[in-house]
Amino acid sequence: MRRYSTMIACLALVPWLLAALARAEDPPVSYEAQIRKWRADFDADVRTGGWLELIGREKLVEGTVTIGSATTCRVRLPPRLGIPKLGSVTRHGNEFRFNPVRGIAATVDGAPAHGPTTLSTKSGTGRVRAAGISLAVRDVGDDFYLFVTDPANPAVGEFRGTTWYPVDESYRVTATFIPYAKPEERQLPLTHVETRQSWQSTGDVSFMLGTRSVRLRTFADDDELFLLFQDTTNGRETYGGGRFLHAPLPKDGKTELDFNKSFNPYCSVNAFVMCPIPPPENQLDFPVTAGETYEGPDHPP
Secondary structure, three states: OHHHHHHHHHHHHHHHHHHHHHHHHOOOOOHHHHHHHHHHHHHHHHHHOOHHHEEEEEEOOOEEEEEEOOOOOOEEOOHHHOOOOOEEEEEEOOEEEEEEOOOOOEEEOOEEOOOOEEEOOOOOOOOEEEOOEEEEEEEEOOEEEEEEEOOOOHHHHHOOOOOEOOOOHHHEEEEEEEEEEEEEEEEEEEOOOOOEEEEEEEEEEEEEEOOEEEEEEEEEEOOEEEEEEEOOOEOOOEOOOOEEEEEEOOEOOEEEEEHHHOEOOHHHOOOOOOOEOOOHHHEOOOOOOOOEOOOOOOOOO
């Protein structure tokens, strides 16, 4: 009986061994294939990450703004939604209230809103849902904005993907991280609005691109370095507001910059999105012909 148990155990290992041998024989994935996979994932994020769902943005000052497709409404909704008047949002100091018009079924964080209802501005809360769309108030810099999103926005289905320069491995470089004595706070302007947003910067990266010596300021973005840069392709082959790039946190004072992964800010696909503008010290006087290109109508900052 033990002999048969041993035989069965060995037979059970056969599929695993065959799969392991098949994996061992698979050719390594080329660098170009890795970049193409990364770019496909990036397109999926643009399409499904909510960037194309934003259909309205309004800076909120003291007082009340009305929401609807009627010409008398301050926050105008697309006529296709068929909502002449949805409701209003009132700001009093740093407190906000949503009030739906009669006949509009609305919820705030899942609870029915039958009258003026307080809105939280914290991420993940204060979400108003009514007539298939969503509203939320969020602080950006020193200001507050009302954002309107529509999962059925035609722009989602119309998105056909991004365009890119050919993969060029010479744009994958090792950079030296040069930390500051202490972190610095920088106020970066945003596209389309007068608001500025604070970003923490802990150091620069220094590297060579071809024969050029380059030094760029970096910013902290969760567990990565974040670079915003402009070059002479902006407004012609790439987005006028510059491009972005993430890089691993430095290890032993080094990190890798891969400009084949540099991408246009999301405001390039939706003018309601606000994006930081690169600081003056990150403006390059030569072209960086790697990463995402731009074919649509430009949205100047």
